[in-house]
Amino acid sequence: MVIRIRLLFDEVKHLPLIETETELIKRASEGNPEAFEVLVQRYQKYVYNLALSVIGNRDEAFDAAQETFIRAWRSLKDFRGDARFSTWIYRIAYRVSLTAVARKRPLPIDDLPEPICEDASANPEEAAENDYRQALLRRAIMNLAPAYRTALILYHLEDLSYEEIASITGVPIGTVRTHLHRGRNYLKREIVRLSGGDENEM
Incomplete structure (x- = not known):
């Protein structure tokens, strides 16, 4: 299966209307790619933002998000529901992101989220x-x-x-x-x- 991530783009069209996340997870764990794509659509921005916070580079964060969903797809059959699905996939994203950080030094800083501060004056x-x-x-x-x-x-x-x-x-x-x-x-x-x-x- 090719995991398609549409980060920051329009929502995925023509996907099956499945009301509950539990049903989505069940179908995806049974090998239904359309159900998993809905899960990707729901969580891709959150996974990407977490990766960006850890890694600090947009391209590498996108790669980490892609890897996160690939690992999630491969491991979904082992998801037992002991924790929320969001917690489960965020943990995968966190570990993937830490691995990406460890692979490369020095870390880029250009894409780190801007710190919150007061506006500078016109001076x-x-x-x-x-x-x-x-x-x-x-x-x-x-x-x-x-x-x-x-x-x-x-x-x-x-x-x-x-x-x-x-x-x-x-x-x-x-x-x-x-x-x-x-x-x-x-x-x-x-x-x-x-x-x-x-x-x-x-």
Whole structure:
């Protein structure tokens, strides 16, 4: 089966109308490609966004999303419903994305989601300073260990809860809290290192 991902495009046309996700999963696990394509349509953007948050590059995130659905199709017969389907496929996406990160260094930063910040004023000097801080923050984030980087991005940029992050990454909530705490500390140090400043000034 060729997995067709239509990320950021129009919805798939002429697919069977199946009301419940349980029925979709059942049919897909029995080898029905149309049912699985509906699942791909429902989750492709979420899987892609998760991969992008971890990897930081659009092309590689697209490849990771493609690989995620290929693995999901091959493993769907083993899905028992102990967890929600969304949790199951996000975990696959997370692991695929971490593998992609481990394969390539240095990591690109151009496509990392923009940090949320206040708008710069019309003053060109202030705008330039804001751009510098944004670039510095993005580079510092991408220099963190994947677990810390993912926790920070999902919590601060994607506005997910501890519980949601734990479900996606497959770790306890306490570990999510630890990753966030340590990630913030490491991020502060990395910003200082990159800027050549004094940590006490932050």
